[in-house]
Amino acid sequence: MPSSELKAAPSVHLLTEDAFKRNELIQCLQDEDFDVVAFDTLVNLLAAWKETPADLLLLDADLAIGGGREVLQLLRIPPPKTAIIIIEETPSTDLTFNAARPADDSTLLLPCSKEDLVARVRGQLGFVRWTYDLPMVAVEQEETNPPIVQARVLIADPDELSRQILAHHFERAGFSITEASNGNQVLEKLDSREFDLVTLEINLPFKNGFEVLELLRPRVQKCPRLVVVSAADRDENVMRAFSLGAHDFVKKPYNPRVVTSRVTRLLELHR
Amino acid sequence: MNAPDLAYETDPLVLQVLSIVILSVATIIGLQTIWLMARTIKNKQHKRDIKAFRRGPGRKLLSVLDHPSLVEEWCAEAKVYPSTIQRIILLEYLTLTAGDYRAQVVDIYRKLGLLREDLRELKSDSWQRRLVAMRHLSLVASSDERQILLDLKDDHGTIRLLAAQILARVGQGKDLLTMLKQEHAPSRLREHPLRMLLNTAPPEHLATLFENWQLLPDPATRRLVLSEGADRLPSASTKLIPVAAQSQDLEVRIGAAQAAGKLGSHHHQEVLLQLLKDPAWQVRASAASALGNQVGNSAVESLYQSLSDFSFWVRQRAAGSLAGMGDHGLEQLEKAAANHEDPYAADAARTELARLGKIDQEAA
Numbered sequence A: 001m002p003s004s005e006l007k008a009a010p011s012v013h014l015l016t017e018d019a020f021k022r023n024e025l026i027q028c029l030q031d032e033d034f035d036v037v038a039f040d041t042l043v044n045l046l047a048a049w050k051e052t053p054a055d056l057l058l059l060d061a062d063l064a065i066g067g068g069r070e071v072l073q074l075l076r077i078p079p080p081k082t083a084i085i086i087i088e089e090t091p092s093t094d095l096t097f098n099a100a101r102p103a104d105d106s107t108l109l110l111p112c113s114k115e116d117l118v119a120r121v122r123g124q125l126g127f128v129r130w131t132y133d134l135p136m137v138a139v140e141q142e143e144t145n146p147p148i149v150q151a152r153v154l155i156a157d158p159d160e161l162s163r164q165i166l167a168h169h170f171e172r173a174g175f176s177i178t179e180a181s182n183g184n185q186v187l188e189k190l191d192s193r194e195f196d197l198v199t200l201e202i203n204l205p206f207k208n209g210f211e212v213l214e215l216l217r218p219r220v221q222k223c224p225r226l227v228v229v230s231a232a233d234r235d236e237n238v239m240r241a242f243s244l245g246a247h248d249f250v251k252k253p254y255n256p257r258v259v260t261s262r263v264t265r266l267l268e269l270h271r
Numbered sequence B: 001m002n003a004p005d006l007a008y009e010t011d012p013l014v015l016q017v018l019s020i021v022i023l024s025v026a027t028i029i030g031l032q033t034i035w036l037m038a039r040t041i042k043n044k045q046h047k048r049d050i051k052a053f054r055r056g057p058g059r060k061l062l063s064v065l066d067h068p069s070l071v072e073e074w075c076a077e078a079k080v081y082p083s084t085i086q087r088i089i090l091l092e093y094l095t096l097t098a099g100d101y102r103a104q105v106v107d108i109y110r111k112l113g114l115l116r117e118d119l120r121e122l123k124s125d126s127w128q129r130r131l132v133a134m135r136h137l138s139l140v141a142s143s144d145e146r147q148i149l150l151d152l153k154d155d156h157g158t159i160r161l162l163a164a165q166i167l168a169r170v171g172q173g174k175d176l177l178t179m180l181k182q183e184h185a186p187s188r189l190r191e192h193p194l195r196m197l198l199n200t201a202p203p204e205h206l207a208t209l210f211e212n213w214q215l216l217p218d219p220a221t222r223r224l225v226l227s228e229g230a231d232r233l234p235s236a237s238t239k240l241i242p243v244a245a246q247s248q249d250l251e252v253r254i255g256a257a258q259a260a261g262k263l264g265s266h267h268h269q270e271v272l273l274q275l276l277k278d279p280a281w282q283v284r285a286s287a288a289s290a291l292g293n294q295v296g297n298s299a300v301e302s303l304y305q306s307l308s309d310f311s312f313w314v315r316q317r318a319a320g321s322l323a324g325m326g327d328h329g330l331e332q333l334e335k336a337a338a339n340h341e342d343p344y345a346a347d348a349a350r351t352e353l354a355r356l357g358k359i360d361q362e363a364a
Helices: A019-031 A042-051 A068-075 A095-100 A114-125 A138-144 A160-172 A183-192 A209-219 A235-243 A256-270 B012-066 B068-078 B083-096 B099-111 B114-121 B127-140 B143-154 B157-170 B173-180 B188-200 B203-211 B219-229 B234-245 B250-263 B266-275 B281-291 B300-306 B312-323 B326-339 B343-355
Strands: A011-015 A035-039 A056-060 A083-088 A106-109 A152-156 A176-180 A197-200 A225-230 A248-251
Touching: A011 A019, A011 A042, A019 A035, A019 A114, A019 B012, A035 A042, A152 A160, A152 A183, A160 A176, A160 A256, A160 B012, A160 B083, A176 A183, A183 A197, A183 A209, A197 A209, A197 A256, A209 A225, A209 A235, A225 A256, A235 A248, A248 A256, A256 B099, B012 B068, B012 B083, B012 B099, B068 B099, B083 B099, B083 B114, B083 B127, B099 B114, B099 B127, B114 B127, B114 B143, B127 B143, B127 B157, B143 B157, B143 B173, B157 B173, B157 B188, B173 B203, B188 B219, B203 B219, B203 B234, B219 B234, B219 B250, B234 B250, B234 B266, B250 B266, B250 B281, B266 B281, B281 B300, B281 B312, B300 B312, B300 B326, B312 B326, B312 B343, B326 B343
Parallel strands: A011 A035, A011 A056, A056 A083, A083 A106, A152 A176, A152 A197, A197 A225, A225 A248
Antiparallel strands: none
């Protein structure tokens, strides 16, 4: 396609959940006068795309909702009408994902130099016919089959790093996160809003995890899924947690990826 | 009349000494104040560095762990900060995480050269510094560090124990044997970490220890190995129990009784009944406890006789074991409490019955 069809300052929509990657890419592209708008969640991208689609979509292959496949389906981009660059760290072996990709997409393997990135973006923009007649049906789909993205999770742990690690992984999985550092805060937050799932450390200040579990049921109308995440993993603690209504017990130290999978599965079963 | 002269003439030497003392004290206080101020400034700087690291590279670390290709770049950024700060943050991650996620953090720890620093510290003359380095190593060491850890077998006891704990995870079966050969009469306080080590050691390491059990020079260590490993390697310990019961050493015979008690099998009843007649009361007490774990109640008669042992501990353990042997055991206890000709045996039985709530404390 002739490059004369391009706008003076091509707009780029960037979707990645990784803040570090996002900042780096924005910086590189803005230096080259691209009009970059970055999104950390698919919902935000869909809303913006519905208003004004960008000239180019920079899409992280590694998204919590399952990679770029779902994004392409939700955006319903008819290939080869929109320029797409998939940002990948390793070549994808996911055949379903590859099949859903447009024929003329381009994969950008990270890490790469700024020059490579800019050249790839420019090349891709010059290659594509521009039409913006993309039907947006994502919101309707969410209503009929609500994705996990909407799960509200409360992380209760006195240790800040532990909260940060779980929050990071849960956010990547699309959950909205609220944090609490002691037992009183947990009860206050549960009184003020509804949660789908609560991760609870036993050794919480003021009111420990067991006390919170005991007080929870009479106070909350719709009880969330309760996952105890604790280093106090003696058999009696585990049994007590389950007898007080916990749905799962995760022992510290944990692999946050495994915790996220367990929590996701628990939420799926609940739904 | 002249008024008395109240003015004292002070000896100039005393004045000189006093002024030297005052000056010395003032100097010491001044130096301490300077030292405290320097420490305060250093601590504040340290806190500022930690805060800055958390805001900068620390915040990015979570994302970097999701994208291994960015590790090199992150390491370059982290290296701007002192290594103590890098280590503090990474150790926080290491203590909190597990699995492949933790392995990634260990990889970063190595890439930053922190492991190299720890290994350098292991050569320090100060054992406290070596101990700190060992604590770090216990979180990040792999089989690559095996020889370095084995070389610590003659080091300070606590360092040796930590090295043994790490080797149980990353080393080979014979490594644990090498380290435990150096143990000599561990105190009761040291027994707990040794028990933990034996309980968490992989079965193949434990099997090597059992095969070479006779090579362990220290009887208390042999006792611990036998008693802690019994339930994890029942067949190997079944072979060792009769040998240990014949040992000249009191500790080893106690180990035999404890191991037999843990196995709870009927096969070892003969050994335990033999140990119940041992000249050492510690062995008899262990055998009395162990008999309480045996299946069936064929040892009731022997335990009843042990109620009149001259050692309080044997009587108490025998009564406790009888109480755990069901109705027949309780009957014997009640019989002893009511009309045993030995008042000490009757007392032991009554105390146990009172503990169980079968009779009043006052009656006991």
